[in-house]
Amino acid sequence: MKALIGLAAAAILALTAGGIKAALPGAQTGHDSAEGKTTQVRVTAVVDGDTIRVETRGGRQLGRVRLLGIDAPEVAHPPEPAECYSDQATDLLEELAPVGSTVELVTDTAQPNRDRYDRLLRYVDHDGHDVAREFLARGAARRFEADQALAREESYSAAADDAQGAERGLWGTC
Template sequence: MKALIGLAAAAVLALTAGGIKAAIPGGPTGPEPTEGAATRVRVTAVVDGDTIRVETLGGRQLGRVRLLGIDAPEVAHPPTPAECYADQATDLLEELAPVGSTVQLVTDSGQPDRDRYDRLLRYVDHDDVDVAHELLARGAARRYEAAQDLAREDSYAAAADDAQEAPRGLWGTC
């Protein structure tokens, strides 16, 4: 009887572990993350090197959008000073997605809709340029290590590696 209970427990554990593994997007048995819906919006503000504010084309505020896959240096939050290269990263984001411009927000099936700060998590494309990819390529941001299960992960990793090896942007300054 003990052997039968032990066998049943092992089977449940194996099924549970397999179920968890299968549910992880991009895992060995899970689906690869894909890009989803694209929505055209207007940029109303650049908050820092990886966050913008947007509104619908009709003028309804949608709030803050955190660019997927990147982590830019933090701007000053007194009394904490800005991190090295924060101002340059913010300026570059303003150049790539200017206030008043229309951008595409694109979802990723491997990522939640919002982060813990209630920001939308999206790819941001402007004039056929992936803004986060360009920030990585110019060394204005690092890859966001917690978000490696991305549809655009391969191109982001390559851009970040190239910038670091160059060394461009923060990699040559900080």
């Protein structure tokens, strides 16, 4: 019984510490128990404000990756014009996950592997920072409401609420 209580206490401590770290403004990424496999890949292109193209470090193309948890303004898809703040969002993704850089793709066990456009759905971490969380903190994207809560839900919601309240990025422009 004592061992079981010790294990439960250790698990709670680990989850709490990870949750606190992930919720701090500007915090580096913290791996939650709902986060799954991590894979290092190279960015080959930035498609728009919430999608990149990647390849393995060995050069095998993996296709498009949609950043979990955000919805950036859409670029132009003629005949539809670009949405307000789409250029800034695309530029920010090019800054935070530059072409040629190595990033970590992290799965979320509560989320599907791919979306309806066959894009991989992943958290994208670069240099120890969560790219989507930074987008939300700068007001460059809105929260994307998934069917199941994200492993990084708490820090994403806090970042989005803070940016909207301060009218940063698209909240003050569009």
